[in-house]
Amino acid sequence: MDLSGVVEVCDPREVGEWRDGDVWLAGGTVVFGEPALRARRLVDLTRFGWAPVTELADGGVEIAATCTIAQLVDWGRERGVPLVEQCCRAFLASFKIWNVATVGGNLCAALPAGPVIALTAALGGVCRVVLPDGGERLVADGFVVAPGVTRLGRGSYLRSITVPASALRARTAFRQFSLHAHGRSAALVAGVLDDHRFRLVITAAVPAPLVHDFPRVPGAAEVADLVAGVPEWVDDVHGDPEWRQHLTGLLAEQVRRELGGE
Known part of the structure:
Protein backbone atom coordinates (compact mmCIF):
# COMPACT_ATOMS: atom_id res chain seq x y z
CA MET A 1 0.00 0.00 0.00
CA GLY A 49 -0.18 -1.89 26.22
CA TRP A 50 -2.87 -4.52 26.78
CA ALA A 51 -1.81 -7.95 28.05
CA PRO A 52 -2.16 -10.41 25.14
CA VAL A 53 -4.17 -12.99 27.10
CA THR A 54 -5.73 -12.65 30.55
CA GLU A 55 -6.97 -15.66 32.50
CA LEU A 56 -10.26 -14.93 34.25
CA ALA A 57 -11.34 -16.03 37.71
CA ASP A 58 -14.16 -18.20 36.34
CA GLY A 59 -11.78 -20.19 34.13
CA GLY A 60 -12.51 -18.25 30.98
CA VAL A 61 -10.05 -16.06 29.12
CA GLU A 62 -9.92 -12.57 27.66
CA ILE A 63 -7.88 -12.24 24.46
CA ALA A 64 -6.80 -8.70 23.64
CA ALA A 65 -7.44 -7.41 20.14
CA THR A 66 -3.71 -6.60 19.92
CA CYS A 67 -2.66 -10.15 20.81
CA THR A 68 -0.58 -11.47 17.91
CA ILE A 69 -1.31 -14.75 16.15
CA ALA A 70 1.97 -16.14 17.49
CA GLN A 71 1.05 -15.21 21.08
CA LEU A 72 -2.38 -16.77 20.66
CA VAL A 73 -0.90 -20.02 19.38
CA ASP A 74 1.56 -20.17 22.30
CA TRP A 75 -1.29 -19.68 24.76
CA GLY A 76 -3.42 -22.33 23.03
CA ARG A 77 -0.62 -24.85 23.35
CA GLU A 78 -0.06 -24.06 27.03
CA ARG A 79 -3.78 -24.18 27.84
CA GLY A 80 -4.35 -27.34 25.82
CA VAL A 81 -6.91 -25.93 23.36
CA PRO A 82 -5.96 -27.57 20.03
CA LEU A 83 -8.56 -25.66 18.03
CA VAL A 84 -6.55 -22.45 18.51
CA GLU A 85 -3.49 -23.65 16.62
CA GLN A 86 -5.57 -25.55 14.08
CA CYS A 87 -7.42 -22.38 13.11
CA CYS A 88 -4.29 -20.25 13.11
CA ARG A 89 -2.52 -22.68 10.81
CA ALA A 90 -5.28 -22.04 8.30
CA PHE A 91 -4.02 -18.44 8.24
CA LEU A 92 -2.39 -17.65 4.88
CA ALA A 93 0.75 -16.15 6.40
CA SER A 94 4.41 -16.77 7.14
CA PHE A 95 5.89 -16.92 10.64
CA LYS A 96 6.93 -13.29 10.18
CA ILE A 97 3.30 -12.27 9.75
CA TRP A 98 2.30 -14.44 12.73
CA ASN A 99 4.50 -12.24 14.93
CA VAL A 100 2.87 -9.03 13.69
CA ALA A 101 -0.73 -9.77 12.66
CA THR A 102 -3.24 -9.50 15.49
CA VAL A 103 -6.34 -11.33 16.61
CA GLY A 104 -8.43 -8.18 16.34
CA GLY A 105 -7.08 -7.28 12.93
CA ASN A 106 -7.94 -10.68 11.50
CA LEU A 107 -11.43 -10.58 13.00
CA CYS A 108 -12.20 -7.00 11.98
CA ALA A 109 -10.94 -7.49 8.43
CA ALA A 110 -13.99 -9.76 8.11
CA LEU A 111 -12.62 -11.83 5.26
CA PRO A 112 -14.57 -15.07 4.72
CA ALA A 113 -11.40 -17.14 5.21
CA GLY A 114 -10.26 -15.31 8.38
CA PRO A 115 -9.29 -18.10 10.82
CA VAL A 116 -9.85 -15.98 13.95
CA ILE A 117 -13.43 -15.51 12.77
CA ALA A 118 -13.90 -19.28 12.76
CA LEU A 119 -12.21 -19.65 16.15
CA THR A 120 -14.28 -16.91 17.78
CA ALA A 121 -17.54 -18.35 16.49
CA ALA A 122 -16.67 -21.92 17.46
CA LEU A 123 -15.65 -21.04 21.03
CA GLY A 124 -18.59 -18.69 21.57
CA GLY A 125 -16.34 -15.66 21.97
CA VAL A 126 -17.95 -12.41 23.07
CA CYS A 127 -16.53 -9.29 21.41
CA ARG A 128 -16.01 -6.27 23.67
CA VAL A 129 -16.42 -3.12 21.61
CA VAL A 130 -15.40 0.36 22.82
CA LEU A 131 -17.57 3.17 21.49
CA PRO A 132 -16.39 6.66 20.48
CA ASP A 133 -17.80 8.15 23.71
CA GLY A 134 -15.83 5.66 25.83
CA GLY A 135 -18.78 3.41 26.55
CA GLU A 136 -18.76 -0.30 25.78
CA ARG A 137 -21.05 -2.91 24.33
CA LEU A 138 -20.78 -6.67 24.01
CA VAL A 139 -21.44 -8.54 20.78
CA ALA A 140 -22.06 -12.21 21.46
CA ASP A 141 -23.01 -13.38 17.97
CA GLY A 142 -22.83 -12.09 14.44
CA PHE A 143 -19.87 -9.73 14.83
CA VAL A 144 -18.97 -10.36 11.19
CA VAL A 145 -21.95 -9.48 9.01
CA ALA A 146 -20.57 -9.86 5.47
CA PRO A 147 -17.20 -9.78 3.68
CA GLY A 148 -15.42 -6.68 4.99
CA VAL A 149 -18.39 -5.69 7.18
CA THR A 150 -18.63 -5.95 10.98
CA ARG A 151 -20.85 -4.58 13.72
CA LEU A 152 -18.18 -2.19 14.97
CA GLY A 153 -19.61 1.12 13.81
CA ARG A 154 -17.80 4.36 12.97
CA GLY A 155 -15.07 5.31 15.45
CA SER A 156 -15.51 2.16 17.58
CA TYR A 157 -12.78 -0.42 18.11
CA LEU A 158 -12.53 -4.01 19.28
CA ARG A 159 -11.00 -4.22 22.74
CA SER A 160 -11.00 -7.98 23.30
CA ILE A 161 -12.68 -11.35 22.89
CA THR A 162 -13.86 -13.22 25.98
CA VAL A 163 -14.09 -17.01 25.71
CA PRO A 164 -16.08 -18.92 28.37
CA ALA A 165 -14.48 -21.69 30.41
CA SER A 166 -16.94 -24.27 29.12
CA ALA A 167 -15.70 -23.77 25.55
CA LEU A 168 -12.09 -24.24 26.63
CA ARG A 169 -12.97 -27.59 28.23
CA ALA A 170 -15.06 -28.84 25.31
CA ARG A 171 -14.08 -31.45 22.76
CA THR A 172 -13.40 -30.01 19.31
CA ALA A 173 -12.88 -31.17 15.75
CA PHE A 174 -11.45 -29.25 12.82
CA ARG A 175 -11.40 -29.65 9.04
CA GLN A 176 -10.09 -27.24 6.41
CA PHE A 177 -9.30 -27.47 2.73
CA SER A 178 -7.50 -25.24 0.22
CA LEU A 179 -6.79 -25.61 -3.47
CA HIS A 180 -3.06 -25.80 -2.70
CA ALA A 181 -0.89 -26.32 0.37
CA HIS A 182 -0.47 -22.68 1.37
CA GLY A 183 -3.60 -21.27 -0.21
CA ARG A 184 -6.51 -19.40 1.29
CA SER A 185 -9.13 -21.68 2.85
CA ALA A 186 -11.87 -22.73 0.44
CA ALA A 187 -13.88 -24.31 3.25
CA LEU A 188 -13.37 -24.50 7.01
CA VAL A 189 -15.58 -26.46 9.41
CA ALA A 190 -15.21 -26.65 13.19
CA GLY A 191 -17.23 -28.59 15.71
CA VAL A 192 -17.46 -28.10 19.47
CA LEU A 193 -19.12 -30.60 21.82
CA ASP A 194 -19.75 -29.98 25.51
CA ASP A 195 -22.36 -31.10 28.05
CA HIS A 196 -25.00 -28.75 26.67
CA ARG A 197 -24.73 -28.70 22.87
CA PHE A 198 -23.00 -29.59 19.64
CA ARG A 199 -21.93 -26.47 17.76
CA LEU A 200 -21.13 -26.63 14.06
CA VAL A 201 -19.38 -23.65 12.47
CA ILE A 202 -18.89 -23.16 8.74
CA THR A 203 -16.61 -20.40 7.43
CA ALA A 204 -14.44 -19.60 4.38
CA ALA A 205 -17.01 -21.11 1.99
CA VAL A 206 -19.75 -18.68 3.09
CA PRO A 207 -19.80 -14.84 3.17
CA ALA A 208 -20.23 -14.72 6.96
CA PRO A 209 -19.89 -17.42 9.63
CA LEU A 210 -22.70 -19.94 9.75
CA VAL A 211 -23.17 -21.14 13.33
CA HIS A 212 -25.69 -23.81 14.27
CA ASP A 213 -26.23 -25.37 17.69
CA PHE A 214 -27.73 -28.84 18.09
CA PRO A 215 -28.88 -30.14 21.50
CA ARG A 216 -26.74 -33.27 20.88
CA VAL A 217 -24.57 -34.79 18.16
CA PRO A 218 -26.77 -34.67 15.06
CA GLY A 219 -27.35 -37.38 12.53
CA ALA A 220 -25.82 -37.36 9.07
CA ALA A 221 -29.12 -36.29 7.50
CA GLU A 222 -29.41 -33.27 9.82
CA VAL A 223 -25.96 -32.03 8.88
CA ALA A 224 -26.61 -32.65 5.19
CA ASP A 225 -29.86 -30.69 5.39
CA LEU A 226 -28.09 -27.82 7.12
CA VAL A 227 -25.46 -27.58 4.38
CA ALA A 228 -28.07 -27.94 1.65
CA GLY A 229 -30.03 -25.04 3.12
CA VAL A 230 -27.18 -22.52 3.08
CA PRO A 231 -28.49 -19.64 0.93
CA GLU A 232 -25.19 -18.31 -0.44
CA TRP A 233 -21.68 -19.59 -1.09
CA VAL A 234 -18.53 -17.64 -1.84
CA ASP A 235 -17.64 -17.46 -5.53
CA ASP A 236 -14.04 -16.46 -6.26
CA VAL A 237 -10.75 -17.81 -7.62
CA HIS A 238 -10.39 -20.09 -4.59
CA GLY A 239 -13.41 -22.20 -5.54
CA ASP A 240 -16.78 -22.31 -7.26
CA PRO A 241 -19.93 -22.23 -5.10
CA GLU A 242 -21.07 -25.74 -6.08
CA TRP A 243 -17.67 -27.21 -5.22
CA ARG A 244 -17.51 -25.33 -1.94
CA GLN A 245 -20.94 -26.62 -0.96
CA HIS A 246 -20.01 -30.22 -1.76
CA LEU A 247 -16.67 -29.88 0.04
CA THR A 248 -18.30 -28.29 3.10
CA GLY A 249 -20.75 -31.19 3.29
CA LEU A 250 -17.90 -33.70 3.31
CA LEU A 251 -15.94 -31.80 5.98
CA ALA A 252 -19.01 -31.26 8.16
CA GLU A 253 -19.79 -34.98 8.08
CA GLN A 254 -16.21 -35.79 9.10
CA VAL A 255 -16.50 -33.38 12.04
CA ARG A 256 -19.83 -34.92 13.05
CA ARG A 257 -18.39 -38.42 12.94
CA GLU A 258 -15.29 -37.49 14.91
CA LEU A 259 -17.18 -35.85 17.77
CA GLY A 260 -19.89 -38.51 17.65
CA GLY A 261 -17.35 -41.27 18.16
CA GLU A 262 -18.13 -43.00 14.87
Missing part, protein backbone atom coordinates in the same frame (compact mmCIF):
# COMPACT_ATOMS: atom_id res chain seq x y z
CA ASP A 2 1.16 3.54 -0.74
CA LEU A 3 1.09 5.33 2.62
CA SER A 4 1.96 8.74 1.24
CA GLY A 5 -1.46 10.00 2.35
CA VAL A 6 -0.76 9.34 6.05
CA VAL A 7 0.05 12.55 7.85
CA GLU A 8 -0.04 11.40 11.49
CA VAL A 9 0.26 8.39 13.77
CA CYS A 10 -1.36 9.10 17.11
CA ASP A 11 -2.14 7.66 20.53
CA PRO A 12 -5.78 6.47 20.81
CA ARG A 13 -6.14 8.36 24.10
CA GLU A 14 -5.45 11.60 22.26
CA VAL A 15 -7.42 10.99 19.08
CA GLY A 16 -10.23 13.47 19.78
CA GLU A 17 -13.06 13.46 17.25
CA TRP A 18 -13.06 10.64 14.72
CA ARG A 19 -12.42 11.98 11.21
CA ASP A 20 -12.64 10.70 7.66
CA GLY A 21 -9.34 8.99 6.88
CA ASP A 22 -8.79 7.78 10.45
CA VAL A 23 -7.80 4.10 10.62
CA TRP A 24 -7.16 1.90 13.63
CA LEU A 25 -3.65 0.43 13.64
CA ALA A 26 -2.65 -2.77 15.44
CA GLY A 27 -0.34 -5.16 13.59
CA GLY A 28 -0.84 -3.21 10.39
CA THR A 29 -1.08 -6.19 8.01
CA VAL A 30 -4.61 -5.19 6.98
CA VAL A 31 -3.87 -1.45 6.80
CA PHE A 32 -0.82 -1.99 4.61
CA GLY A 33 -2.65 -4.42 2.35
CA GLU A 34 -5.89 -2.52 1.73
CA PRO A 35 -5.41 0.58 -0.44
CA ALA A 36 -9.16 1.24 -0.34
CA LEU A 37 -8.77 2.41 3.27
CA ARG A 38 -7.23 5.73 2.11
CA ALA A 39 -5.68 6.31 5.51
CA ARG A 40 -4.82 9.84 6.64
CA ARG A 41 -4.30 9.29 10.36
CA LEU A 42 -3.30 5.99 11.97
CA VAL A 43 -4.57 5.49 15.52
CA ASP A 44 -2.17 3.06 17.20
CA LEU A 45 -4.02 0.65 19.51
CA THR A 46 -0.78 -1.02 20.63
CA ARG A 47 0.00 2.05 22.75
CA PHE A 48 -2.61 0.88 25.24
